[in-house]
Amino acid sequence: MTNKSESKAFLEPGTFHFVKWKNDIRKAEILEKRICEDSSNDYIYYVHYEGFDRRLDEWVTPERFVKAVVTSSSGATPAKRAGVDEEATDEGEASYQSRFPKKRKLNDGGSVKGPKREDALEKEHEKNTKVRNIGAAVFGQYEIDTWYYSPFPDEYKYLEKVYFCERCMKYMKMKETWGRHMSLCDHKCPPGGLVYESGRNKIYEIDGKLNKLYCQNLCLLAKFFIDHKTIYYDVEGFIFYILTENDENEEHVVGYFSKEKVSYDNNNLACILVFPPYQRRGHSQLLIEFSYELSKKEGKIGSPEKPISDLGMKGYRAYWNKAILRLLKNCKGADKLRLHQQLLFIQ
Template sequence: GGKKFVGQAAGRKLTRTQKRRLNEMNHVEVAPEDMFPIERLIEQEHEEKTKVKNVNTVEMGKYEMDCWYYSPYPEEFCSRQKLFVCEFCLKYMRKKKTLLRHRAKCPLSHPPGNEIYRQPLEPNAAPGAPTLAMFEVDGAKAGVYCQNLCLLSKLFLDHKTLYYDVEPFLFYVLCERDNDTPEGNYHLVGYFSKEKHSQESYNLACILTLPPYQRRGYGKFLIEFSYELSKREGRPGTPERPLSDLGQVSYRSYWSKVILRLLYEHKGKVTVSDVSRMTAITTDDVVTTLQSHNMLRYYRGNYLVSATTRALEDAVAAWCPETLTERNGKGAAGKR
């Protein structure tokens, strides 16, 4: 017969929220009539405005970046099809000479928040080699900066509606820090945002790595950092849904590596709740990941981890081969 969706009881009409969740789980486009009125308005406005990309390129720091999507910058700043953005305060301008004048007096050399992480210098690093630093920026305290960050990121994200309501969010801004001067400038690499108080245990709302820094492992670093924060909070977290195609790939890769590594280290003798507790990945995401690797069985109302030693070794070799190297005593130093 036809497809059956789990959770759809016979003869019971689904609420709009339940239907939307099922659609998200099964990657079904939500019809306009199934949206909440405010969502419908946002979607219509998004479709109308995003038909035309309004900025072609943006110059920021030493990079000139081609833009991919519409962003709701004020119209008067889009007439030249090129924006000039200060890489420290993210103020946007129409002319290069305005940017140069601004740079001479811009008070910032890093994001306006607390530096909560700095990567230790590698012993054999080249002199002056940059290191990573992470800043926690409060949307309620640095509203203009966070709004500018959202406007900038929208140039590279297809669907993002958070532009101005930044107060309920924290922004974790990743930078490369120059080490060739004592004070060091901090160059924006990417960020993720997170609701301060999420009822659904979301630990990440939006994530972006700027184009010049893509394909260098920074996306994985941002995802990993979001879970480290969840561990510190003492509760599992999950990213907001729906995920983009790239987001799905990135998260599936992260979940697989972390969970398979844990199973390998414990020889498969852990429960789903053990895995969730040790990784801060929600049980739903643990179950989905284990199902994708055929390492789960359902017994008397409970999910059980079920993997042979051979199957586990094969999966680890495919997803995180460095784990096997460490087990053999090579390169274990410095690894977690």
């Protein structure tokens, strides 16, 4: 266990240490430190757990550090955690990052080409977004812990919470302001046209050029949960499909996907997100299937933009598993055998 004098001596950004995390001990790199706002006047530290997704990064107090492996980031050596392989990563992350070359979107919607330029953008992205700036988003009836940095104005930095109106997507710093706004906001559903309705679910089509502020605020909220999303303000070149779910009182926004108006790679989906409280309910598969139905209507063979996040990949795997099973169920005799052979060949 470290004391205050020790923490001032070696708990510096760029060094690696062992940190208590729930019932485990993980190796972590300190990314930033700041003075705690309570009466202790001690430092707290923002750490990244090696081998894990950045959504697990967090602020920790000195008491959570155990016997430190004090080494610089350039001289770090692999460490072993009890019962855990150091190479472990979130499911799917490593495999997809290796299978698909990284492609970054500029804020003007242009594609970035060339390994040097990509490396520079990757380093710039990691530098600018390494520390999560807001702790939680209040959205509808939920308070959701954020996963990643989102480029809110400077006055929002290190806020404990930011408040969103799920009807118009306006965001606010204070609970009182949010409460007054919610009592006056007369929006009943997302702007744009209703393009799908089934049971409790509806999908609205929104043009980023015609409803710019709504889409920009939606992207800022989505950035809390999508690590490499880089389109926040230049939304005019995109169409957004907003999925809602009805209850006895009103419609709630549960997720969305965006699509480029003009895609030279025939991408039928740019970003997809189901907000954490609504995940694991089949909403992502509905959005994915809808994106392919749009491709059919356009007479194109569409696919999502690469790379795909680990959670996005899980959604696509679940969708295609069900789609293949439906095909096999509906095929008979020789057709079923040929389809099965083709699927084995693809694998």
